[in-house]
Amino acid sequence: MIRVAIAGPRGNMGKEAVKMVMMSSNFDLIAVLDSKETMIPFSCPVFTDLDQLITECQPDVLVDLTSPELGMKHTTLALENKVHAVVGTTGFSERDLEKLKNLCEHHQVGCIIAPNFSIGAVLMMKFAEQAARYMSDVEIIEMHHDRKLDAPSGTALKTAEMIGTLREPHQQGHPDEKETHPGARGASLDGIRLHSVRLPGLVAHQQVLFGGNGQLLTLRHDSFNRESFMPGVALCIEEVMKRNTFIYGLEHLID
Numbered sequence: 001m002i003r004v005a006i007a008g009p010r011g012n013m014g015k016e017a018v019k020m021v022m023m024s025s026n027f028d029l030i031a032v033l034d035s036k037e038t039m040i041p042f043s044c045p046v047f048t049d050l051d052q053l054i055t056e057c058q059p060d061v062l063v064d065l066t067s068p069e070l071g072m073k074h075t076t077l078a079l080e081n082k083v084h085a086v087v088g089t090t091g092f093s094e095r096d097l098e099k100l101k102n103l104c105e106h107h108q109v110g111c112i113i114a115p116n117f118s119i120g121a122v123l124m125m126k127f128a129e130q131a132a133r134y135m136s137d138v139e140i141i142e143m144h145h146d147r148k149l150d151a152p153s154g155t156a157l158k159t160a161e162m163i164g165t166l167r168e169p170h171q172q173g174h175p176d177e178k179e180t181h182p183g184a185r186g187a188s189l190d191g192i193r194l195h196s197v198r199l200p201g202l203v204a205h206q207q208v209l210f211g212g213n214g215q216l217l218t219l220r221h222d223s224f225n226r227e228s229f230m231p232g233v234a235l236c237i238e239e240v241m242k243r244n245t246f247i248y249g250l251e252h253l254i255d
């Protein structure tokens with residue numbers, strides 16, 4: 001049994017993760033970390049202090065599903081205490097990722113950062129990486145619920161990064177194009193345009209558009225609920241236990 005603690009247990013993702021871990025015969029939910037003492041009864045102790053949680057409960061793995069600043073704080077503390085970390089929280093900077101990688105190496109402990117836990121989204125990213133070899137003009141439209149804190153999404157950034165391994169950086173669109181309304185062309189990552197839509201009713205959706213002469217290739221993935229992420233969370237908990245390295249992206253865990 002892997003001893004699992006979850007940070008953010010009352011959130012959209014945290015709720016599903018608590019359910020999944022409790023239902024699994026491989027995992028033992030030994031504690032949750034919340035922002036306050038909660039009225040929601042959990043079948044395990046609720047902590048508001050991660051130091052105390054680690055000392056008293058000694059988890060094997062901390063799963064973080066909170067916010068960018070908290071996620072960084074929690075993951076740092078977990079790794080410093082040699083607790084493996086599975087991080088679904090998005091919005092980390094490149095510097096944050098570098099810092100976590102160094103902590104893994106220093107403390108010889110595993111950490112998996114998964115910008116997207118759903119298998120379909122990971123396949124979309126892999127297909128996009130392949131397509132970029134042949135079609136190098138690409139724009140990404142990600143669409144999420146309006147409670148999301150970070151933009152662009154972690155998935156969109158990771159997709160652009162994967163495409164970037166096979167696409168020469170270049171400016172897209174007309175060389176003389178001008179935004180009459182700032183932001184109209186979206187963010188640019190080496191010339192790949194990223195557009196973020198935030199609307200009530202949405203969950204997590206992304207389209208990757210590849211344009212060529214007389215043709216358009218559209219790759220699309222939709223998560224209609226948070227259950228879609230849970231097989232990926234379970235896989236990461238199992239895999240992180242076998243490692244003492246830093247992994248960024250679920251694509252490194254599937255063939």
Ligand SMILES: NC(=O)C1=CN([C@@H]2O[C@H](COP(=O)(O)OP(=O)(O)OC[C@H]3O[C@@H](n4cnc5c(N)ncnc54)[C@H](O)[C@@H]3O)[C@@H](O)[C@H]2O)C=CC1
Nearest residue numbers: 008010011012013033034035065066088089090115116117
């Ligand atoms: N990697 C993936 O596949 C996915 C990642 N996410 C990411 O997961 C994160 C959480 O997303 P949601 O669940 O939608 O957000 P949410 O806002 O519903 O949940 C965040 C939770 O963190 C809790 N929290 C606040 N302060 C805390 C503290 N000090 N200690 C512990 N918990 C605290 C809040 O009470 C809240 O329940 C976001 O960064 C989001 O981008 C979301 C969906 C899928």
Ligand SMILES: O=C(O)C1=N[C@H](C(=O)O)C[C@H](O)C1
Nearest residue numbers: 090115116148153154155204
């Ligand atoms: O906040 C969300 O909801 C999601 N966040 C992740 C991201 O930023 O890509 C994964 C998924 O898109 C849902």
